[in-house]
Amino acid sequence: MRPFYARELAQYPTGSRRLRYLLMAVLASLVVNFEGEISPVVPLLLDDLDMSLSTYGLIGALAVAVGGVSAAIGGRLADRHGRVLLLVPALVLAAVCTFATVLVRTPGEFLLLRCLLLFIEGAATTTTAGLVRDFSPRLGRATAYGFWTWGPIGANFLAAGIAGVTLPLFTSWRSQLIIMGSIALASCVVVMAFIADLSPRLRARVITSESDMALPDVDPADLRHARGLMAYPVFWAHLLGITLWLVWYWTLNIFGATLLVQAFRMTASEAAVVMAVIWGCTMVALVAAGRLSDRLQARRPVILAGAVGGIAGMAYFVGLVDGGRASLAHLIGVGVLLGIGTGVTFGPWMALFSEDVEDLRPDLQATAWGAFGLAVRTMIVGVLIAAPVVAAGGPGWSRWLLIALLCNVLFVPGIFLLGGRRRPA
Template identity: 80%
Template sequence: MRYLLMAVLASLIVNFEGEISPIVPLLLDDLGMSLTTYGLIGALAVAVGGVSAAIGGRLADRYGRVLLLVPALLLAAVCNYATVLVHTPAQFLLVRCLLLFVEGAATTTTAGLVRDFSPRLGRATAFGFWTWGPIGANFLAAGIAGLTLTLFTSWRSQIIIMGTIALASCVVVVFFIADLSPQLRARVITSESDMVAPDPGAADPRPARGLMANRVFWVHLVGITLWLVWYWTLNIFGTTLLVQTFGLKESLAAIVMAATWGCNMVALVAAGWLSDRLRTRKPVILIGAVGGVAGMAYFVALVDRGQADLGQLIGIHALLGTAMAVAFGPWMALFSEDMEDLRPDLQATAWGAFGLSVRLMIVAVLIAAPVVAAGGTGWSRWLLIAMICNLFFVPLVSLLGGSRRRRPR
């Protein structure tokens, strides 16, 4: 439990250091960037992070998680503070590429650690907590911005606050994190009692063909990548969208987004616990996916109309945050288990492929969303595209592996 907590904290730190969505409007004004330029810079940086995620996953499987994670955490803190020195778009591009390169490898490593320290009977709950990393980063960044931007009007103040919190947390992780032996990482652990079974011997460092040649692997990646288009639209442009569409102040928009991520964090653990309790994944995933599409349709209508009160915006964002969590928490457990059934020794490699796939999608979002939003219909057309991507995910769920998880004798 302690090691699992450290993996969750590490995930939170590395995601928190790169979270700048609440300050994008201020950043654009200060650096004289257009939203399109910001999207292109972000796309290049995320592509660098995707390559790092794929490479980092393979290295973490081969040499261990902690050996890669600890230096990455400390280097990410340095890159975070370096953002304060940025004064031109070119400087911003350089710092973001460095930061996201470190973040890609570190995030993949923490996913592998969560699998290592969570038996299958509690896997969805464990990954629900792990997702507190990226979601908690959104919640903290939005909440801190909502509370402090009225006191410190500069976006640099937020970077300093984030860097200080992250650096202090890094020290805790460095002293209390640990790794499993290669022999244990190569085993499928259903419950904690399996840990007392005889050691099966050294892990077999075979190539990753057992993953790449399997249909379920690709269905997982395609489905979740499409499903995450809406999530990353809110993650990257949520505050900007609310400011531009509904005329909210940056601090109020940050509070609305904080409601999204706060509800998401609670629902992640609740949905994971329910999935573990029922020993099933797909029905819970479908409930979240269908509920999310319904909420998205309502929000698209609000954006198309261009007016909504603060209560409506908080309510629909809370619903969206909850639905996304109900689908994503059990999906992570199912992906981990399906990949474990294929190659238990290549968990970080599988999560690295997931990281690369999702980051390629983020590149597309960063490039396409500002262009589509700049058209005559504003953000409503892009949100409709994102909703359709989520709709495609629903039938793909039936093609995933993972039949009902039976309770062991």
């Protein structure tokens, strides 16, 4: 017997009903990412717990590794048993862990709660990515994933924005966790009330537009003897390429505020404002690029334009870090460029990854996103361990940022190995 919240749809929803379910998937993505976002308060956290940046990196690496295993397991379970069955309990438990983090007094306690939180977050994020694919036909999928990415990006923006406004009032990093937990718990209630799953037969269909509803259902049992995703080179090209590209993004996500404080001698609240600008511009660019990609029905040209533009912005930012001097307004301007480059690349890539997987095995969407989660979290472990060591070795953060920039450069030739159209339809 399925729990009351695990509603299953036997008919594909259309119109406003489909958009409502899609909105709930986006909200769930935002909530689960927001619950673990502590980057704006890392400088305060390190001082309060008497913890070095290297120790924080090791703790984060172990927690992220746990989350990577969880993402892979959660994706497989979500394809087998449904997304919502796993998602709702994960959202609630993550909110509880966020509140519990307020009580930590030692690095060991912090490690325990971060591992638990990221184990829950890994599985939950995978299910939300599968839900977005389920409720977004291909003609609008890049826009849908642009909104879904408001989860991880929007969590950064929301956390940085709230910290920029409230840290001068409350001064303590614990205040931010109380705010996060309260917002997350209230959002969980909304998601639980309105979320739903597609039936396994509907999840195994490829939907180009809502007019495809007249097509016959696909029995998932018919696909059991097809080759697994790992047998296809395009699947590996996606995972390797985006993992390299995300090195820069996760460097800013994890160490952005700390980097700005150390490199430019900014206050924690000023650094939070700069990071909020970066993530805010990323969110706008995600939707704008998604709409353009959907209109053209060509993902790769948009991805390539975003990647090249982003590399130019990164190179300029590295030069500023190397110099060690820049005004707040100057950094905000550079942040706008970095945010746009990130958004233009990532939204269309997510749509293309989803569609390429769909062409191979439409019944294994969550499994594919679980593999993505495992690959990216493996990379994050490397960033958490290596970045503080390289930065400490000098000169400052510029050497590590150059490594992250090189990873983005390597992503560019990999774009030509992906599927999809090369030119607008």
